[in-house]
Amino acid sequence: xxxxxxxxxxxxxxxxxxxxxxxxxxxxxxxxxxxxxxxxxxxxxxxxxxxxxxxxxxxxxxxxxxxxxxxxxxxxxxxxxxxxxxxxxxxxxxxxxxxxxxxxxxxxxxxxxxxxxxxxxxxxxxxxxxxxxxxxxxxxxxxxxxxxxxxxxxxxxxxxxxxxxxxxxxxxxxxxxxxxxxxxxxxxxxxxxxxxxxxxxxxxxxxxxxxxxxxxxxxxxxxxxxxxxxxxxxxxxxxxxxxxxxxxxxxxxxxxxxxxxxxxxxxxxxxxxxxxxxxxxxxxxxxxxxxxxxxxxxxxxxxxxxxxxxxxxxxxxxxxxxxxxxxxxxxxxxxxxxxxxxxxxxxxxxxxxxxxxxxxxxxxxxxxxxxxxxxxxxxxxxxxxxxxxxxxxxxxxxxxxxxxxxxxxxxxxxxxxxxxxxxxxxxxxxxxxxxxxxxxxxxxxxxxxxxxxxxxxxxxxxxxxxxxxxxxxxxxxxxxxxxxxxxxxxxxxxxxxxxxxxxxxxxxxxxxxxxxxxxxxxxxxxxxxxxxxxxxxxxxxxxxxxxxxxxxxxxxxxxxxxxxxxxxxxxxxxxxxxxxxxxxxxxxxxxxxxxxxxxxxxxxxxxxxxxxxxxxxxxxxxxxxxxxxxxxxxxxxxxxxxxxxxxxxxxxxxxxxxxxxxxxxxxxxxxxxxxxxxxxxxxxxxxxxxxxxxxxxxxxxxxxxxxxxxxxxxxxxxxxxxxxxxxxxxxxxxxxxxxxxxxxxxxxxxxxxxxxxxxxxxxxxxxxxxxxxx
Amino acid sequence: xxxxxxxxxxxxxxxxxxxxxxxxxxxxxxxxxxxxxxxxxxxxxxxxxxxxxxxxxxxxxxxxxxxxxxxxxxxxxxxxxxxxxxxxxxxxxxxxxxxxxxxxxxxxxxxxxxxxxxxxxxxxxxxxxxxxxxxxxxxxxxxxxxxxxxxxxxxxxxxxxxxxxxxxxxxxxxxxxxxxxxxxxxxxxxxxx
Numbered sequence: 026x027x028x029x030x031x032x033x034x035x036x037x038x039x040x041x042x043x044x045x046x047x048x049x050x051x052x053x054x055x056x057x058x059x060x061x062x063x064x065x066x067x068x069x070x071x072x073x074x075x076x077x078x079x080x081x082x083x084x085x086x087x088x089x090x091x092x093x094x095x096x097x098x099x100x101x102x103x104x105x106x107x108x109x110x111x112x113x114x115x116x117x118x119x120x121x122x123x124x125x126x127x128x129x130x131x132x133x134x135x136x137x138x139x140x141x142x143x144x145x146x147x148x149x150x151x152x153x154x155x156x157x158x159x160x161x162x163x164x165x166x167x168x169x170x171x172x173x174x175x176x177x178x179x180x181x182x183x184x185x186x187x188x189x190x191x192x193x194x195x196x197x198x199x200x201x202x203x204x205x206x207x208x209x210x211x212x213x214x215x216x217x218x219x220x221x222x223x224x225x226x227x228x229x230x231x232x233x234x235x236x237x238x239x240x241x242x243x244x245x246x247x248x249x250x251x252x253x254x255x256x257x258x259x260x261x262x263x264x265x266x267x268x269x270x271x272x273x274x275x276x277x278x279x280x281x282x283x284x285x286x287x288x289x290x291x292x293x294x295x296x297x298x299x300x301x302x303x304x305x306x307x308x309x310x311x312x313x314x315x316x317x318x319x320x321x322x323x324x325x326x327x328x329x330x331x332x333x334x335x336x337x338x339x340x341x342x343x344x345x346x347x348x349x350x351x352x353x354x355x356x357x358x359x360x361x362x363x364x365x366x367x368x369x370x371x372x373x374x375x376x377x378x379x380x381x382x383x384x385x386x387x388x389x390x391x392x393x394x395x396x397x398x399x400x401x402x403x404x405x406x407x408x409x410x411x412x413x414x415x416x417x418x419x420x421x422x423x424x425x426x427x428x429x430x431x432x433x434x435x436x437x438x439x440x441x442x443x444x445x446x447x448x449x450x451x452x453x454x455x456x457x458x459x460x461x462x463x464x465x466x467x468x469x470x471x472x473x474x475x476x477x478x479x480x481x482x483x484x485x486x487x488x489x490x491x492x493x494x495x496x497x498x499x500x501x502x503x504x505x506x507x508x509x510x511x512x513x514x515x516x517x518x519x520x521x522x523x524x525x526x527x528x529x530x531x532x533x534x535x536x537x538x539x540x541x542x543x544x545x546x547x548x549x550x551x552x553x554x555x556x557x558x559x560x561x562x563x564x565x566x567x568x569x570x571x572x573x574x575x576x577x578x579x580x581x582x583x584x585x586x587x588x589x590x591x592x593x594x595x596x597x598x599x600x601x602x603x604x605x606x607x608x609x610x611x612x613x614x615x616x617x618x619x620x621x622x623x624x625x626x627x628x629x630x631x632x633x634x635x636x637x638x639x640x641x642x643x644x645x646x647x648x649x650x651x652x653x654x655x656x657x658x659x660x661x662x663x664x665x666x667x668x669x670x671x672x673x674x675x676x677x678x679x680x681x682x683x684x685x686x687x688x689x690x691x692x693x694x695x696x697x698x699x700x701x702x703x704x705x706x707x708x709x710x711x712x713x714x715x716x717x718x719x720x721x722x723x724x725x726x727x728x729x730x731x732x733x734x735x736x737x738x739x740x741x742x743x744x745x746x747x748x749x750x751x752x753x754x755x756x757x758x759x760x761x762x763x764x765x766x767x768x769x770x771x772x773x774x775x776x777x778x779x780x781x782x783x784x785x786x787x788x789x790x791x792x793x794x795x796x797x798x799x
Numbered sequence: 800x801x802x803x804x805x806x807x808x809x810x811x812x813x814x815x816x817x818x819x820x821x822x823x824x825x826x827x828x829x830x831x832x833x834x835x836x837x838x839x840x841x842x843x844x845x846x847x848x849x850x851x852x853x854x855x856x857x858x859x860x861x862x863x864x865x866x867x868x869x870x871x872x873x874x875x876x877x878x879x880x881x882x883x884x885x886x887x888x889x890x891x892x893x894x895x896x897x898x899x900x901x902x903x904x905x906x907x908x909x910x911x912x913x914x915x916x917x918x919x920x921x922x923x924x925x926x927x928x929x930x931x932x933x934x935x936x937x938x939x940x941x942x943x944x945x946x947x948x949x950x951x952x953x954x955x956x957x958x959x960x961x962x963x964x965x966x967x968x969x970x971x972x973x974x975x976x977x978x979x980x981x982x983x984x985x986x987x988x989x990x991x992x
Contacts, residue, residue: 103890107895182920184919184925184927185918185962187890
């Protein structure tokens, strides 16, 4: 069984258990009383039956004695012997009156009843005489003309047998009831022949219900229940006068009547049980209610607590439930305190105690939902070079610096919501009627934020850049207005300004970058990306001995996409690795095809500086190149060794061991560090085209190129000049001792088929020695 | 007293001696000899009663003999040989008498003038019972312990009576055998009541 309430459960269980106990007790009492009552009644019945039997015997003896006395009286004997009827009759009358017999008569030798006074028929007399023949004395039940009698007979001898004296009393209703009146209990007496034949006795009924008690000898008695168990029965076997047929005196006592005196007791028991049950039901309900009430209160309070409402319980008492309520209250307070702290932490910067980005975002959404509908703006004030400043003055003081800045800003615009939006930036969120208002405020902020702060009594320079964004411009960029303001700071710094509005155009669409990368991956498979080869002219042999593979992307929808538009993005997103692997595979395959066409060229591949530090790339590259016999050159910028020089140099050594030629690309445009130049195990140096393009015009360029060539040669490197677009440049470079030239003048980057055609045409024109015509 | 025995002896001894005697042997249904049966044949009584004294004594609270047969008009003495007194009576029709309490050595005499059976009892002692059979013939005798009676007559029907015989009037009547032969009679008896 499932209960929806504890109260019902307790009440039902308690009441059920108690009710069981009460019922068991009442049942046991009832049974015991019933049993003892039955035994009591049965004992009484037996006693009564014994008394009854005794009275029966007494009656028989009394009659017998009376008959004996009469039969032995000399005068009476004389009267019988001489058939003196009047004397006999008078003597019988006398005794009848004295002993209250119903019937008294003498049966003479001739079988005639004398003194019967017509009470007994001739048949009756004959029956009696027949039953007496050959006997001394007799006593028992006899049926005379349909009525039962208890009779005794005594012989009259004078001195030989001359007749019988017979005394009898009627076993009519009255006769039997006279007997039963002596009993303490109201008995009903009936007489039955042993044969079970119906005897027209008072009370009627049949003998079936006591048949089980029959079959004993005369004088014995049996007490028991009738078969239908409605009566207590005592069956006393009595002799008939003839002695041939036994009769039973059956005393009956209705059980219901016997149990009547005990019924009051039973009813009392039942009433006590019912009252007890009612008291227990009520008591259980009250106890359960008292127990469950505080629990229900607790349940309600817990529900309120779960909803985040303040919830406290009134406590009265010292019991477990009260203690539980106390604990509950304590828990509720602790939860509230903790929640407050968590909320504070969630919305505040632990370092400075200022509201954080989340708090400010919340403020933005609150303002945006505000009723006045004024435009919302975010102003972000970024401390310039904060990490360097923090490195210099320490975390504690830099935090102080941020706090000081926040105080200033707070003072400047008390209506704005303020928070630390990143380590080095404080954001302000506010509404304004116009951009001009914001512009004015931003200008004041720039002024205020660029004044030194006093930290530990020492003035420290503070430089900050301010970014501003309005809620209107952010949707396109997919950024929050605060983030837009942050980007605006970067944009301002990029433009060397102190203040800038967020420029969505300049920021571009970051989601576009992601889609471009996935488009590039698709393009690789679809063949939209391909390699173009630009020849390198060998001054010494005046032939084309090598070329540079350049990646080209011809998108069917977007058109030509330059490497500068997607290579940096691929580097940032990690797509550079599969891209470079693809390029390498392509180049190797093309090299095989070129060789098959009769041109054994070295192919140079551009490898991002990031990949040189990437062990995975090095492993796959080495794996690929070891299987390949062609000459491959990796063009690497100096920046490859800046981030992780040890790892990069180690990898380069490995590449070199594998027979890969390393060329330093774009030399002169970046750091052009001599230290790197020394450490990188390169074989070639490619002079950036910026120096070569105007070689014929600029004297400085000529000097730089000449000295670089000399420097490279002195370090054992060969020099490649890029951006060779004029014949003059070729001549100058040849004069300077450059080893290779690359540029439009030599040949534009060409797809492989075109490149093959180019190679063939050059060969045809210049001759079998692959002399290039310049 | 002696004369009674003398008569009996005469009755008994005369059987084998005289050719016109009849011997009757009485047995019960089990074949046992029946004593105290009275066997009689018809005959004429003498005009004058014989001067014979019959005795029905009371001895050890019993009558002696149990059965006495006497001719009509005979006188029977009732001597009391007990220490106690007796009250002898009979309600027999025609022969009723009552000898009220009398003591030892007190003799009473009764004359029996009617034929028939006379049951005799004592009012004081219920167990004392005896029978006197008054007959109108001189030919009568009581069977001895062997159930044998010898009658000095041969003619007429033979009547055998016993107080406890299961028969009408407690007697059976038979034809006398021819030529003095012995007559065997079987009586069905019941116990005393």
